[in-house]
Amino acid sequence: MARLLAQARFIIGAFVVALILAVAAPVSAQQPSHVSPNAAAVKEQQLLNALSPGGSVGGRVSIPDQKSGNLIHPAGRDWTRFHEVTLRWIGAISVLGMLIVLVAFYLIRGQVKLESGFSGRRIVRFNAFERFVHWMTATCFIILAISGLNITFGKPLLMPLIGEPAFAGWSQWAKYAHNYLSFPFAIGVVLIFLMWIAGNIPNKVDVEWLKRGGGIVGHDHPPAYRFNGGQKMIYWIVVIGGAAVAISGYLLMFPFYVTGIEGQQLAQVVHGVIGALFVAAMLGHIYIGTIGMEGAFEAMGEGTVDVNWAKEHHALWLEQEMARTGPNESQRQPMATPAE
Amino acid sequence: MKSFVLACVAAVAIAAVAGVVLNSAQKPADQAFSTTGVRL
Numbered sequence: 001m002a003r004l005l006a007q008a009r010f011i012i013g014a015f016v017v018a019l020i021l022a023v024a025a026p027v028s029a030q031q032p033s034h035v036s037p038n039a040a041a042v043k044e045q046q047l048l049n050a051l052s053p054g055g056s057v058g059g060r061v062s063i064p065d066q067k068s069g070n071l072i073h074p075a076g077r078d079w080t081r082f083h084e085v086t087l088r089w090i091g092a093i094s095v096l097g098m099l100i101v102l103v104a105f106y107l108i109r110g111q112v113k114l115e116s117g118f119s120g121r122r123i124v125r126f127n128a129f130e131r132f133v134h135w136m137t138a139t140c141f142i143i144l145a146i147s148g149l150n151i152t153f154g155k156p157l158l159m160p161l162i163g164e165p166a167f168a169g170w171s172q173w174a175k176y177a178h179n180y181l182s183f184p185f186a187i188g189v190v191l192i193f194l195m196w197i198a199g200n201i202p203n204k205v206d207v208e209w210l211k212r213g214g215g216i217v218g219h220d221h222p223p224a225y226r227f228n229g230g231q232k233m234i235y236w237i238v239v240i241g242g243a244a245v246a247i248s249g250y251l252l253m254f255p256f257y258v259t260g261i262e263g264q265q266l267a268q269v270v271h272g273v274i275g276a277l278f279v280a281a282m283l284g285h286i287y288i289g290t291i292g293m294e295g296a297f298e299a300m301g302e303g304t305v306d307v308n309w310a311k312e313h314h315a316l317w318l319e320q321e322m323a324r325t326g327p328n329e330s331q332r333q334p335m336a337t338p339a340e
Numbered sequence: 341m342k343s344f345v346l347a348c349v350a351a352v353a354i355a356a357v358a359g360v361v362l363n364s365a366q367k368p369a370d371q372a373f374s375t376t377g378v379r380l
Contacts, residue, residue, distance in 0.1 A: 062377075062378070063373055063375065063378050064373055064375060065372075065373045128342070128343050131343035131344070131347075132343045132346055132347050132350070133347075134347075135343055135344045135347035135348070136347035136348075136350050136351050138347075139344075139347060139348055139351055140351050176359070177355075179358075179359075179362065180355035180356070180358050180359045180362070181351060181355045182358075183354050183355060183357075183358035184350065184351040184354040184355055184358075185351075187354065253362075254366075301341075303343070
């Protein structure tokens with residue numbers, strides 16, 4: 001009897017064990033079989049791999065912007081270092097370097113004088129529409145440059161001077177101006193491209209002009225058509241640089257519409273570097289168009305230049321204009337009534 | 341001078357139109373990413 005009871009206990013025990021295993025089997029089947037969840041969460045090699053270039057560590061968030069689930073993005077550190085350190089060096093060297101060069105050049109060379117003196121006869125250099133487009137682009141550029149430099153240099157240079165609240169208010173309005181004035185600037189760049197492309201194709205005359213120092217170095221007056229080699233360089237800097245800052249700027253203005261985070265960082269790098277170099281180049285343009293050369297500002301200020309100025313700096317263009325309009329045409333443009 | 345003044349006026353006018361269009365096309369982050377359960 002006792003033996004029978006022992007056999008019954010064994011059978012019931014085996015049945016219970018089998019029942020427990022049968023119930024437990026589906027639960028164990030739901031667990032990842034290859035690795036323990038806890039071990040996987042802290043596996044160092046996986047973290048190191050995720051922190052390699054291009055990798056990231058992220059989780060899940062319940063708000064609509066799923067990008068906020070990104071915890072660590074190592075490339076972001078490189079980008080932060082770029083715009084906090086590298087870009088400031090690039091901007092400082094290019095802008096301050098250009099200012100130093102221009103001041104030194106002015107002190108050494110002085111203003112490029114009109115050697116044959118003013119004749120009193122004027123010739124139309126830029127018509128009203130050309131000047132309108134130039135000034136719309138130029139005024140926008142100056143505000144874009146100031147507000148852009150504020151983004152790069154404002155925090156370390158301006159904020160300590162005016163305080164955090166004032167800097168925050170100024171920066172907010174500067175950003176609005178930067179965003180909104182980018183549109184007339186971009187329109188201006190497109191119009192400049194279309195308006196002056198015919199006269200800005202490089203040719204052999206430009207090579208000779210550059211070899212002879214462009215009349216800026218020394219007192220030579222190499223002939224040039226409507227736009228000389230230096231002006232053509234400025235033209236292409238405006239067109240290519242303007243297109244680059246506009247495209248990269250609109251990628252930043254409409255974040256994540258076209259690119260991911262890497263594209264946004266690249267757009268910021270391009271925008272910052274090209275913008276700083278653009279400012280430096282335009283400082284040179286402003287210098288030679290104002291105090292750097294006697295009689296140059298009137299071309300864009302009033303639309304006309306003195307015939308002797310045209311003869312010294314754009315002799316081939318003057319010949320073309322004389323052949324087109326006749327030798328006495330220029331006398332019809334008195335200084336007191338510039339064409340509008 | 342007239343060209344310069346007209347250029348400034350045109351720049352401001354285009355910028356104002358751009359501002360209106362941009363503000364209607366985009367919302368600030370605190371509005372764009374707020375939900376009934378999350379207020380930013």
